[in-house]
Amino acid sequence: MKCTEVNRLLNPYIDGELDLQNVLAVEAHLQECPRCNAAIAGIQTMRTAISRACEPAKAPLRLREAVQAQFAGTAAPRQATSLSLGVCLAAAPGIAALLIVGWLALAQPWNAQSNAGTAQGTRIVYHLAGGNHVKANLRTLKNHLDAEPNLQVVVVAHSDGINFLLQGAKDTEGQPYIGALRELRARGVEFRVCTNTLTRQQIDTRAVVPEAVLVPSGIAEISRLQKREGYTYLRL
Ligand SMILES: [Zn+2]
Incomplete structure (x- = not known):
């Protein structure tokens, strides 16, 4: 497998999305190629940096209450994790409020039923x-x-x-x-x-x-x- 092809497969490799044949081919290549090893290290560093930047912070109590009031009586949005991450990656000052709603859904489930014991399970x-x-x-x-x-x-x-x-x-x-x-x-x-x-x-x-x-x-x-x-x- 050539470097260009390995580079194309690095992200799905890290995500565990490759089939066995490709996993083995990528690993065989990585054992011999310092350049692709550097590339995979770079991707992992970048991912760590992004996920750290997106870690939820605590919102002021008054803001939390206001958002919770908006959602009172409705189920928490599903797929909160991907919403929050997606918003975070594309974050711009104008959508900061949306970001807050996103991570509130993720980090502060106000409705106990939405958090545990649902069809999704622990x-x-x-x-x-x-x-x-x-x-x-x-x-x-x-x-x-x-x-x-x-x-x-x-x-x-x-x-x-x-x-x-x-x-x-x-x-x-x-x-x-x-x-x-x-x-x-x-x-x-x-x-x-x-x-x-x-x-x-x-x-x-x-x-x-x-x-x-x-x-x-x-x-x-x-x-x-x-x-x-x-x-x-x-x-x-
Ligand atoms: Zn290579």
């Missing part, structure tokens, strides 16, 4: 880095779902945490994990496997069960889910 990213207590961890996950049925769960596995997501993996009693995995998948739990770990441990990507998807980097994925999709972090 978003949790479980971080799984070890392979020792997987069976207990999956049980914890199931109990969590039983207690909170609207929960949206993503499990991000890396290092030894990926082992139970490989074809034919069994627990310490010789029971295959696949049954429990499929049950959790059927309840909406998503499993994401770190491709860096696979590369480092020289595991063929085809060894990963089809119930899991690959992401370029487990740690980057956890950070992205928290920062950009509002997931709460829990360590398994």
Whole structure:
């Protein structure tokens, strides 16, 4: 893959939007090309700067009350996160008021119902880095779902945490994990496997069960889910 093509794919690569073939091609190129490494570092620095500049600040109480009064009796606007970010990126002095409304929706939900317990549910990213207590961890996950049925769960596995997501993996009693995995998948739990770990441990990507998807980097994925999709972090 040439530098021009890699450069075109860097943003979707960071966002975890590339298919496996392109992820592998980009990573192979990045291992050898200082120029593209500098380019990816530049993009990440710029993204950090933008997200810091857009971090919500606290509005004066009187302004908050005035905005809340405007929305009283109506549901909070959906997609508040993207609205706020979009407005922030395009921010100009003339639309400052709109910006305030945008982040109020994001940072100060005045209507408890709009914040939790709706169809969207709480978003949790479980971080799984070890392979020792997987069976207990999956049980914890199931109990969590039983207690909170609207929960949206993503499990991000890396290092030894990926082992139970490989074809034919069994627990310490010789029971295959696949049954429990499929049950959790059927309840909406998503499993994401770190491709860096696979590369480092020289595991063929085809060894990963089809119930899991690959992401370029487990740690980057956890950070992205928290920062950009509002997931709460829990360590398994
Ligand atoms: Zn290059």
